[in-house]
Amino acid sequence: MVRYQNGDPDAVEELIRRLSPGLLRYLAPSWLPSSEVEDLFQECWMRIHRSRRTYRPTEPVLPWIFAIARHTRLDGYRRRRRREAREVLVANPPENSSRVPGPVGTPPALERDEFFRLLDSLPESQREVLLMLKVSGMSLEEVARATSSTVGAIKQKAHRAYEKLRLKLKLEKECQ
Amino acid sequence: MNMPPEIDGCKLIDAELDRHFGASSGLSAEARGKGLRPELSRQARQHLEECERCRGLYEWISAEVTAAEAAPALYGKIRSALQSTLEPVSPLPSTRALATQFLVAFGLFVLPVSGILGFAGFHRMGLVQLIGVTVILAVGAATLSFSLAWQMTPGTLRRFSTSVAVVVLAAGFLGCIGILFPWRAPKAFVAQGWPCSVMGASIAVPAAALFWLLVRRGAPLSRETLGGALGAIAGLLGVTVLQFSCSRQEAIHLLVWHGGVLVLTTLTGILVARAFKHFSVRSW
Numbered sequence: 019m020v021r022y023q024n025g026d027p028d029a030v031e032e033l034i035r036r037l038s039p040g041l042l043r044y045l046a047p048s049w050l051p052s053s054e055v056e057d058l059f060q061e062c063w064m065r066i067h068r069s070r071r072t073y074r075p076t077e078p079v080l081p082w083i084f085a086i087a088r089h090t091r092l093d094g095y096r097r098r099r100r101r102e103a104r105e106v107l108v109a110n111p112p113e114n115s116s117r118v119p120g121p122v123g124t125p126p127a128l129e130r131d132e133f134f135r136l137l138d139s140l141p142e143s144q145r146e147v148l149l150m151l152k153v154s155g156m157s158l159e160e161v162a163r164a165t166s167s168t169v170g171a172i173k174q175k176a177h178r179a180y181e182k183l184r185l186k187l188k189l190e191k192e193c194q
Numbered sequence: 195m196n197m198p199p200e201i202d203g204c205k206l207i208d209a210e211l212d213r214h215f216g217a218s219s220g221l222s223a224e225a226r227g228k229g230l231r232p233e234l235s236r237q238a239r240q241h242l243e244e245c246e247r248c249r250g251l252y253e254w255i256s257a258e259v260t261a262a263e264a265a266p267a268l269y270g271k272i273r274s275a276l277q278s279t280l281e282p283v284s285p286l287p288s289t290r291a292l293a294t295q296f297l298v299a300f301g302l303f304v305l306p307v308s309g310i311l312g313f314a315g316f317h318r319m320g321l322v323q324l325i326g327v328t329v330i331l332a333v334g335a336a337t338l339s340f341s342l343a344w345q346m347t348p349g350t351l352r353r354f355s356t357s358v359a360v361v362v363l364a365a366g367f368l369g370c371i372g373i374l375f376p377w378r379a380p381k382a383f384v385a386q387g388w389p390c391s392v393m394g395a396s397i398a399v400p401a402a403a404l405f406w407l408l409v410r411r412g413a414p415l416s417r418e419t420l421g422g423a424l425g426a427i428a429g430l431l432g433v434t435v436l437q438f439s440c441s442r443q444e445a446i447h448l449l450v451w452h453g454g455v456l457v458l459t460t461l462t463g464i465l466v467a468r469a470f471k472h473f474s475v476r477s478w
Contacts, residue, residue, distance in 0.1 A: 025282035034273055042264055056268055063272045069413030071283035072347045081349030089348075089415040096471075133257050151215045153259050158216050163349045166416070176215070177208045180251055184204070187250035 020075050034063070037083060040154040044087055044146075045094075054094070062090040080156050081163035088146070088164060136186060144179035147172055203241060207248045210238045211255065286412060289343045289350060295408060296339035300427070303401055304434050311393075311439035318443045323374045330370045331434045334363040338427040342405065345420055346412025356423045360460060363426070367433075367453055375445040387451035390440055394432035394455030402428035402463070417467040425463020429456040 021029035041062060046055040065086050073082050137145055150161045158176075162169045214233070234242065234252075242249050286292065319327065341356045380386065402424050414420040432455045440452070 023283050023285060025280050027277045027280060030276045030280060031273055034269055034276075038269065039263060043259075056264065059264060059268070060272055060275075063276065065413075067276050067279070069348065072286050072413045074285050074288070074347065077347075077349065082347075083349070085348035085415060086413070133254065133259060136254065152255065158212065159351070163351050166352060166355075173212055176212070180208055180211065181204075183254060184247040184251050187254060188247050191246075191250065 019070075019073055019079050023070055023073065023075075040080075041083070041087055043153045044084065044149055045091055054098070058090060058094045061094070062087050065090055078160055078163070080154065081160045084150060084154065084156065084160075084164035085166070136183060139186065140179050140182055144175050144182070147175045148179050151176065204245060204248050206238050206241055207234075207245075207252065210234050286347060289340065289347070292343035292346060292412075293336070293339040296342055296405065296427070297335060299404055299408060300335045300339070300431055300434075303404065303431055304438075307397060307435050308438050311435060313438055314441040315436070315443060316438045318441055323443070326370045326374045327437055330363075330366045331430065331437065334366070334430050335427065335434075337363060338423055338430065341423045342409055342420075342427065345414040345416070345423065346409060348413055348415055356419050356426075360422065360426045363430070364453070364456065367456070368449065371445050371448045371453070375443060375448060377445045380442060380444045380447050383447070383450075386442060387447055390436055390442075390447070390451040391454050391458070394429070394436045394452060395458060396432075397435050398425075398428040398432040398455065398459045401431040402459070417471045418464055421463040421465075421467025421470075422460055423463070425459040425461070425466075426456065428463070429459030432456075432459065 019029075019033070022033055038059075042055070042059060045058045045062060050058075066083060069086060073079065137148060140148065146165070147161055150156045150164060151158070156164065158169050158172050161167075161172045165172070242252055287295075316324070337354075337359045338356075340353075341359050344350045344352045345356070405424050405427055409420065409424065433452050436452045436455070437448070440447075442448075
């Protein structure tokens with residue numbers, strides 16, 4: 019990150035290679051179409067680039083990156099909602115319509131394995147916390163930094179998510 | 195590994211997962227993401243054997259996550275976009291240095307404006323009143339300066355939230371004025387009062403612009419929080435000038451017409467930020 023701030027072009031490549039998988043996972047709930055994920059992903063990197071001087075070398079990098087990613091995602095969500103509200107419903111939508119009606123029956127942006135299927139069924143704030151903890155490998159304090167929250171609040175969200183997951187996993191097992 | 199006796203059953207598993215994801219776990223980010231099983235104490239392992247619900251959760255949390263990869267062309271596109279505008283940048287100063295800059299700007303703005311409006315209020319106040327009010331205003335300015343400094347840098351650990359800071363500041367001002375200043379009914383309450391509010395709000399507008407110029411060097415993410423904090427610190431600046439220049443030092447006048455400036459500017463800041471958020475697409 020320091021090399022990136024100093025204008026080293028190789029640092030850009032390394033940063034993209036190392037951070038992109040975690041960012042992609044974070045920006046892409048499984049119901050979002052690939053094209054929108056790619057737009058968000060590009061926008062996120064541009065925002066990171068524009069605000070690179072606000073990173074302090076003494077601070078951990080992941081909370082800084084994910085705080086920016088979080089707001090990119092929120093802005094994307096708001097834009098999407100605004101766009102959908104403006105759209106006119108037609109009687110027979112074209113087959114290749116890019117409009118995504120909801121989580122059910124939509125083309126997945128990334129492969130939907132069991133882990134992400136359950137993760138995406140959680141409320142957004144809990145999903146976000148578990149995603150950062152488990153997938154991005156951040157610590158509780160780093161998640162608190164990235165979400166402008168406290169460690170206590172993050173633990174509480176995680177515990178609520180655990181309880182929901184316990185119930186869902188048990189129900190699924192009983193259904194099988 | 196000994197766990198507190200009151201934590202048992204499923205809560206024990208939650209606590210062990212907290213430890214696994216805690217800062218002191220010593221696990222690297224990659225190890226956590228790659229499905230390394232959280233280490234459990236003997237009691238927790240025993241609970242897992244008995245509790246099917248927790249076993250399911252533990253298996254889920256231990257699962258290896260498949261890496262997400264975008265098309266190489268997309269990476270190439272982003273890389274070229276970033277490299278084409280890549281220039282060396284100097285990092286922002288520390289939070290403390292940024293907060294000090296806000297405080298200095300606050301002081302440099304208050305002194306000349308108070309000098310122009312006169313120090314009638316300063317001479318009217320007793321020593322205890324002067325100390326009490328100055329402490330509240332100074333603590334408020336320092337708190338809001340730190341809040342703005344934290345907002346300039348994404349991912350900074352915040353000691354308190356901006357909304358808590360504004361509420362505590364308002365309560366402190368209310369308490370200080372209510373206790374230290376006389377509660378006598380002022381003459382011509384409205385006629386003599388509203389010019390104070392107008393003056394305070396007029397001072398707050400250029401002050402907000404000054405603080406905005408300082409803040410925009412960073413990358414504030416939440417516009418509403420930023421709007422509220424900018425409105426609050428600009429309003430506090432207006433209140434500070436009024437406090438030292440206004441000759442009417444009765445509690446009811448200070449609370450309604452001076453304190454009202456703080457409320458008005460904070461709400462205006464939030465509303466302006468909301469309007470900006472609504473009409474713009476980019477975050478900053």
